[in-house]
Amino acid sequence: MKPHEDRIADHVKQIPRSGIRDFFELVQGRDDVISLGVGEPDFAAPWHIREAAIFSLEKGQTSYTSNLGLLSLRESISEYVEGQFDVRYDAKTEILVTVGVSEALDLVCRAMLNPGDEVIYHEPCYVSYNPSIALAYGVAVGVQTKVEDEFVLKAVDVAAKITDKTRMILLNFPTNPTGAVEPLEELEKIAALAIEHDLIVVSDEIYSELLYGGESGMERGEHVSIASLPGMKERTILLHGFSKAFAMTGFRLGYSCAPHALTEAMMKIHQYSMLCAPIMSQNAAVEALKNGAGEVEKMRRAYARRRNLLLNSFEKMGVPCFSPGGAFYAFPDIRKFGLSSKEFALRLLEEENVAVVPGDAFGAAGEGCVRACYATAFDQLEIALERIANFVGRL
Amino acid sequence: MDALLELLEKNARLTTADMAVRLGKSPEEIESMAAELESQGTILGYHAVIDRDKTDDDRVSALIEVKLTPERDGGFDRLAKRIAKFGQVTSCYLMSGGYDLAVIVEGNDLKEVAQFVSEKLSTLDGVVSTATHFQLKVYKQSGFLAADTHEDERLPVTP
Numbered sequence: 001m002k003p004h005e006d007r008i009a010d011h012v013k014q015i016p017r018s019g020i021r022d023f024f025e026l027v028q029g030r031d032d033v034i035s036l037g038v039g040e041p042d043f044a045a046p047w048h049i050r051e052a053a054i055f056s057l058e059k060g061q062t063s064y065t066s067n068l069g070l071l072s073l074r075e076s077i078s079e080y081v082e083g084q085f086d087v088r089y090d091a092k093t094e095i096l097v098t099v100g101v102s103e104a105l106d107l108v109c110r111a112m113l114n115p116g117d118e119v120i121y122h123e124p125c126y127v128s129y130n131p132s133i134a135l136a137y138g139v140a141v142g143v144q145t146k147v148e149d150e151f152v153l154k155a156v157d158v159a160a161k162i163t164d165k166t167r168m169i170l171l172n173f174p175t176n177p178t179g180a181v182e183p184l185e186e187l188e189k190i191a192a193l194a195i196e197h198d199l200i201v202v203s204d205e206i207y208s209e210l211l212y213g214g215e216s217g218m219e220r221g222e223h224v225s226i227a228s229l230p231g232m233k234e235r236t237i238l239l240h241g242f243s244k245a246f247a248m249t250g251f252r253l254g255y256s257c258a259p260h261a262l263t264e265a266m267m268k269i270h271q272y273s274m275l276c277a278p279i280m281s282q283n284a285a286v287e288a289l290k291n292g293a294g295e296v297e298k299m300r301r302a303y304a305r306r307r308n309l310l311l312n313s314f315e316k317m318g319v320p321c322f323s324p325g326g327a328f329y330a331f332p333d334i335r336k337f338g339l340s341s342k343e344f345a346l347r348l349l350e351e352e353n354v355a356v357v358p359g360d361a362f363g364a365a366g367e368g369c370v371r372a373c374y375a376t377a378f379d380q381l382e383i384a385l386e387r388i389a390n391f392v393g394r395l
Numbered sequence: 396m397d398a399l400l401e402l403l404e405k406n407a408r409l410t411t412a413d414m415a416v417r418l419g420k421s422p423e424e425i426e427s428m429a430a431e432l433e434s435q436g437t438i439l440g441y442h443a444v445i446d447r448d449k450t451d452d453d454r455v456s457a458l459i460e461v462k463l464t465p466e467r468d469g470g471f472d473r474l475a476k477r478i479a480k481f482g483q484v485t486s487c488y489l490m491s492g493g494y495d496l497a498v499i500v501e502g503n504d505l506k507e508v509a510q511f512v513s514e515k516l517s518t519l520d521g522v523v524s525t526a527t528h529f530q531l532k533v534y535k536q537s538g539f540l541a542a543d544t545h546e547d548e549r550l551p552v553t554p
Contacts, residue, residue, distance in 0.1 A: 023552050038551065040553060042547060176554075217419060301398065305402070306417075357552060
């Protein structure tokens with residue numbers, strides 16, 4: 001019998017093991033670890049949202065829904081997106097409800113790419129971008145963003161990577177893992193490039209509610225979606241979901257907003273692979289959009305306070321860290337300690353029982369930094385930061 | 396100011412330095428904001444939220460619905476303020492709906508509360524009727540759930 005390894009498809013074999021997975025295994029099984037390594041809120045979904053999911057089950061709503069998702073949900077999404085992003089999408093033809101943004105991204109890649117087509121994305125980035133493109137036989141073309149630029153994506157760097165094979169530009173602002181926010185002027189230049197070269201922009205805006213404005217980050221910052229820029233709605237696939245702002249990661253619910261023909265193509269795959277997103281999650285999401293704004297803002301302010309603590313502590317311990325405008329991550333620069341980000345994270349874990357994620361897990365451009373998630377209870381965060389201070393004090 | 400109130404409402408024991416870090420302000424700014432909130436009476440006081448079931452204290456608490464005859468000048472205010480001054484009254488609110496005042500009363504035992512209602516409250520001129528509801532169990536008070544433990548069940552490292 002052939003070894004099973006030889007039966008795995010080539011393009012799957014070529015995908016490297018996730019750096020996150022390696023690190024996860026090291027952390028798991030250790031006691032007393034405070035983890036700043038998570039990529040999700042520490043809050044449970046607000047009770048009124050959980051209660052709506054329970055009520056949906058009580059009513060016996062356990063069936064499939066339309067492939068596109070419940071119309072009532074798509075209508076709520078349409079209204080919400082218009083309020084949030086200032087772009088209007090037709091609930092019947094331009095919105096697809098998916099199992100998280102991850103599924104939506106997979107659908108985009110599979111629906112839009114022919115083998116060898118290139119997708120430009122920015123690093124460091126969420127770990128699934130590169131594999132999602134590769135699994136759709138596309139070619140992922142990374143643009144490195146730099147700590148010196150506060151991880152802003154420079155349009156000139158994007159322009160340099162455009163070839164006649166480029167089909168899409170994939171954006172994620174605010175960014176996981178850096179917390180970076182794209183300034184409007186660069187966003188406009190990227191939009192101009194997309195128009196000039198007739199490219200589609202895929203914009204993952206999952207963290208768009210979590211923006212820290214004003215002097216101390218306590219005010220909600222303003223988000224500009226590239227879809228709202230002139231001439232961009234017709235060439236943008238906007239991805240959003242409920243995981244981060246509404247603390248609903250386990251509900252697995254996201255959506256895409258895109259021109260009808262593109263939505264149809266994505267739906268074709270979705271109907272055969274997923275059929276539809278779970279109905280109780282969809283019902284919970286209707287409630288989230290209807291009545292969740294207050295809770296979202298409350299959580300955002302809690303993150304803002306923690307962000308202030310984190311930045312203040314890093315400054316005190318002499319760890320350079322730019323002030324991240326969004327999401328719930330900080331991406332401190334640890335190069336001055338002379339360790340690789342992996343060594344830094346490993347030793348911090350072994351010596352002080354604090355988990356942060358090595359920056360290179362998010363692409364080579366993340367080397368020299370670590371990702372510290374501040375979606376962790378305040379008192380835990382305080383202890384973790386004391387431990388980090390002890391650790392860097394010894395380096 | 397609102398951000399500071401939000402913090403204090405949840406935990407009034409934070410030090411000025413703690414609050415300054417959380418809100419990204421200087422300790423001096425926090426001090427002056429807090430002083431202003433206190434002097435203008437926005438902050439009435441600070442207290443601990445205690446789950447009495449966890450103490451040896453057998454004190455009882457009752458919600459009393461009170462109906463009043465409004466007065467020509469000042470409506471309910473004079474009488475409500477008079478009721479609120481009793482030491483046994485911990486809270487007193489003017490309500491819409493079927494009765495006028497909601498009065499929360501605490502006492503060492505049932506008898507003490509009953510006595511307060513029959514001797515002090517219901518004998519006041521202007522009090523038309525009272526209905527006393529004794530509190531049996533606390534599930535949530537002042538924003539805190541009793542016996543609430545939320546375990547962090549997230550995976551330790553996720554993308």
